[in-house]
Amino acid sequence: MKKSDNSNGDKSLKRKNIIRGYSIFSEILNDSKVIQTGFVKAYIHSKDKEPLNKKIFSPLDTLNVKVGFIIAKKSISKSVFRNRLKRLFRESYRLNKLEPEAKGKIIYVIYTLSLNGYNHFKEFPLAKMSFVENEMKLLNSKIKLYLEEKYS
Numbered sequence: 498m499k500k501s502d503n504s505n506g507d508k509s510l511k512r513k514n515i516i517r518g519y520s521i522f523s524e525i526l527n528d529s530k531v532i533q534t535g536f537v538k539a540y541i542h543s544k545d546k547e548p549l550n551k552k553i554f555s556p557l558d559t560l561n562v563k564v565g566f567i568i569a570k571k572s573i574s575k576s577v578f579r580n581r582l583k584r585l586f587r588e589s590y591r592l593n594k595l596e597p598e599a600k601g602k603i604i605y606v607i608y609t610l611s612l613n614g615y616n617h618f619k620e621f622p623l624a625k626m627s628f629v630e631n632e633m634k635l636l637n638s639k640i641k642l643y644l645e646e647k648y649s
Contacts (some may be wrong), residue, residue, distance in 0.1 A: 510591040511603040516565035517607060525565070525605045532639050536614035538630040539640055540607040543647075561602060562595050578622045582610070582629075589630040593637050596643040606640065608633075 516522060529540040566586045568579040586608050597604055611617065614632075618624060 504573075506546060510587060510594075512565075513614040514563055515520075516563050516607065521593070521605075522565060522607065523566070525607055528639075529605075529607075530643065532636065532643060533611050534632055534635045536611055536617055538609050538614070539636055539638050540609075541643065542605040543602045543644075544605070545602060560629060562604045562606065564595075565588060565605070565607040566590075567607055569609070569615070572615040573618060574605065575622075578618070581622075582618060584623075585624070585626055585629040586633070588626065589633040590637075591632050592630065595637055595640060597641060597648070600648070602648070604644065607637075 516525070524594055525542040529542040532541060533538050568582045568585045568586075570579065572581050573582070590608065595604070595606065
């Protein structure tokens, strides 16, 4: 199969769109707006087109959303379940991407579980993809509303 035959096209989540690095995560978490649903929480930070990490910045990068995923080790101690949750988050985000109309800005979003979410996943560690995907859809719609109000 050729790359051009890939049906995922713009549904893919590229490596350059994922937030990496402790300093970037801590800066976003310290200065951000928190939006949450019953089980999932998002930290939203917007910045002018100059990125937080200049080493990985490419002027050819036209996407203005960078995402990160955090699952706390203190709350879910088994790495198998933490990594599974991060995979579920990444996949559900990939299927329901954020595409805000914030021109000239880079939007950083960090997804994590709320306190209810941690309690739920401790009780039911083998959660289904549909559960996480529904929560992400709801949260992304709240984020879109917030960004539309802020940038329009």
